[in-house]
Amino acid sequence: MSPRPAFRPAGPADAPAPQPAPLRADGPPPAAPLAGWGRFPTLPAHRAAPADLAAAAAALRAQGEGIAPRGLGRAYGDAALPPAAGPGLAVETRRLDRFHAFDPETGVLVAEAGVSLGEIATALLPRGWFPAVVPGTRFVSLGGAIAADVHGKNHHAPGGGAFGDHVAWLELMDESGALRRLAPGDPGFAETCGGMGLTGLIVRAAIRLRRVESGWLRQETIRAGNLDAAMDLIEASQGWTHASAWIDCLARGTRLGRAILYRAEDAAYDELAAAQKLDRWALKAQEKRLGPPPDLVPGFALNLLTMRAFNALYWAGGGPAERRGPALVDWGTCFHPLDAVLGWNRIYGRRGFVQFQCALPPETAREGLRAMLRLTSQAGQGSFLAVLKALGEGREGASLSFPRRGWTLALDFPATPRAFFVIERLHRLTAEHGGRIYLAKDARMTAAEFAATEPRAPAFRASPARARAFATALARRLEL
Amino acid sequence: MTDAPDLRPALILGAGSDIGRETARLLAAKGRPIQLAGRRPEALARDAADIAARHGVPVTTHAWDATDLAAAGAFLDGLPEMPGIVLCAVGLLGDQEETQDDAEAIARIVATNFTGPAAMLEAAAARLSRLPGKTAVVGIGSVAGDRGRARNYWYGAAKAGFATMLSGLRQRYAATDLLVTLVRPGFVATAMTEGMDLPGPLVISAEQQAKLIVEGVEKRRHHVIHWKWALLMSVIRNLPEAVFLKTRF
Numbered sequence: 001m002s003p004r005p006a007f008r009p010a011g012p013a014d015a016p017a018p019q020p021a022p023l024r025a026d027g028p029p030p031a032a033p034l035a036g037w038g039r040f041p042t043l044p045a046h047r048a049a050p051a052d053l054a055a056a057a058a059a060l061r062a063q064g065e066g067i068a069p070r071g072l073g074r075a076y077g078d079a080a081l082p083p084a085a086g087p088g089l090a091v092e093t094r095r096l097d098r099f100h101a102f103d104p105e106t107g108v109l110v111a112e113a114g115v116s117l118g119e120i121a122t123a124l125l126p127r128g129w130f131p132a133v134v135p136g137t138r139f140v141s142l143g144g145a146i147a148a149d150v151h152g153k154n155h156h157a158p159g160g161g162a163f164g165d166h167v168a169w170l171e172l173m174d175e176s177g178a179l180r181r182l183a184p185g186d187p188g189f190a191e192t193c194g195g196m197g198l199t200g201l202i203v204r205a206a207i208r209l210r211r212v213e214s215g216w217l218r219q220e221t222i223r224a225g226n227l228d229a230a231m232d233l234i235e236a237s238q239g240w241t242h243a244s245a246w247i248d249c250l251a252r253g254t255r256l257g258r259a260i261l262y263r264a265e266d267a268a269y270d271e272l273a274a275a276q277k278l279d280r281w282a283l284k285a286q287e288k289r290l291g292p293p294p295d296l297v298p299g300f301a302l303n304l305l306t307m308r309a310f311n312a313l314y315w316a317g318g319g320p321a322e323r324r325g326p327a328l329v330d331w332g333t334c335f336h337p338l339d340a341v342l343g344w345n346r347i348y349g350r351r352g353f354v355q356f357q358c359a360l361p362p363e364t365a366r367e368g369l370r371a372m373l374r375l376t377s378q379a380g381q382g383s384f385l386a387v388l389k390a391l392g393e394g395r396e397g398a399s400l401s402f403p404r405r406g407w408t409l410a411l412d413f414p415a416t417p418r419a420f421f422v423i424e425r426l427h428r429l430t431a432e433h434g435g436r437i438y439l440a441k442d443a444r445m446t447a448a449e450f451a452a453t454e455p456r457a458p459a460f461r462a463s464p465a466r467a468r469a470f471a472t473a474l475a476r477r478l479e480l
Numbered sequence: 481m482t483d484a485p486d487l488r489p490a491l492i493l494g495a496g497s498d499i500g501r502e503t504a505r506l507l508a509a510k511g512r513p514i515q516l517a518g519r520r521p522e523a524l525a526r527d528a529a530d531i532a533a534r535h536g537v538p539v540t541t542h543a544w545d546a547t548d549l550a551a552a553g554a555f556l557d558g559l560p561e562m563p564g565i566v567l568c569a570v571g572l573l574g575d576q577e578e579t580q581d582d583a584e585a586i587a588r589i590v591a592t593n594f595t596g597p598a599a600m601l602e603a604a605a606a607r608l609s610r611l612p613g614k615t616a617v618v619g620i621g622s623v624a625g626d627r628g629r630a631r632n633y634w635y636g637a638a639k640a641g642f643a644t645m646l647s648g649l650r651q652r653y654a655a656t657d658l659l660v661t662l663v664r665p666g667f668v669a670t671a672m673t674e675g676m677d678l679p680g681p682l683v684i685s686a687e688q689q690a691k692l693i694v695e696g697v698e699k700r701r702h703h704v705i706h707w708k709w710a711l712l713m714s715v716i717r718n719l720p721e722a723v724f725l726k727t728r729f
Contacts, residue, residue: 052526098526099533123534
């Protein structure tokens, strides 16, 4: 493990050079604070960002235990943080960012684990291919998408499913630096998709992409006045490829669970207007959306008033479909609305925030979701990122993969004691309704709550695929 | 071999550097075949596969040593196709304290940052200016060449020499369709340092820097520098000597 300077010069052509950090002869560099995307919790961590597979193997061999795989740091909680106590090293894949091969006939891409899904989309859209599954941000790494078995707006649809459904094979590095190539059906493959990095370091993978005719989507926006209406509407929209709803988790009484449903289909080239045909893959649209990152997002703290106002405005802006009609939106606007605000995770200020996301079975979902929304709206806790979605079938034999048939609700909260109290009760409601919690979002579950919501945990823990040399703060917390 | 000037390959010298690699990716995204050159071409194979897979363009790798001045012309003539853009991203920062008392280190710094790249772009200019259509040679200098500082003056002086040479080259070929561009990067970080402790807003990513370079070539600009660094360096260049001597940056 070598000391990582705060930034490295971009090659010799770069100057004036930063002063190199003084090399310490007396052991490893000190641990520095590290957090997930939610900026909570923040833990002292050693980190290494190997530049190639050989360097990764050397780093893993040298460390030998407490290895925490980390992609681009978009897991919200402590899933990619090394354990706080004992030996630990976050091994980042961000410099393993090369494509290896792409077959434009079959749409199979082989790439290193640190490539982001946004890079894949941007590079391969011009050849008519798009990742089969994209989560709510384009900034997740390929390895992270597999390890968390992420899902997107098309989980319910044919050809959708979770990310792991589209992995042709993956290469896993163990603590000795040895590589194993695993395909679906091989021992360890099911545990690795959704295994949160606890089966080894994913260094490379082959994934199947999805054919598209353009980078645009025909999207309909429909308001629903309460939770039941929203769920009915989502159920009625299952024939659409992409569907999910923003939910106003502060609305109360008869308006409890009012929502805006977004449903979309890939737009064929012929559906595009002249202006969009000029930007067929919506790549220029992305540049406009993302823009330069703000140097500093104003550190105002969200409070109940501003959030209520935001939600009310947002809901009002949703407008009835009759008035708005279907619209063509670019893929970034459709799939990654929050990416337009780079660094939006700072909006909760220094204290950070935590996400709660559960999946409930269809039988208990209506009752469970109503109880959860009643709880959050009464507590006056809740977020501007609240998402409701129907999930399709989970993968057969999937080990710790999150998606399952039913409904998923995602909420975020400021990392405050009051919110933690609400989250604890949300965990209880999840367990009571036979649901499970999304580990890529979680920062608060206890080992007991995990046991109550994840009957598959003992099997995972006992599996030979669970690599003991790999450990994260999340794994310690959940005794996984 | 194609006659369309925009589809001639781009030759990236010093392709192992982050700026070289990112620029190659952006040029490939626009459909240009790419030639990657460096001292150890086998080390470029991973990047060659990366660029070819990303953008579906042919990518070749070539062995080239910047310090072998006499070989520049033969190297270019030995390429499978004459490039329409030649970008030289080689350089060696070196360690000022080790350099100043070591004649060999001085020679290495000067050869890698000045005479080597300059001789290569001289040879490239002669060939590219004769090609039909618009062509470009691009050299990566440094803001360190704008004013000598105690911290890295051998490096800075070599980059200043390179800048002056390119200025002359530009004037010599002013009547042709050859563009001669000097890029002056400041602090460049990698794209993935988000969330890390960066020294303020003066740091730009290798990708951003590459974008500036490609835009600069498209818009036929002679100089490419990020506006923040242009501002800062105009102040630093114009500081009175008495004031400059008291500064510590």
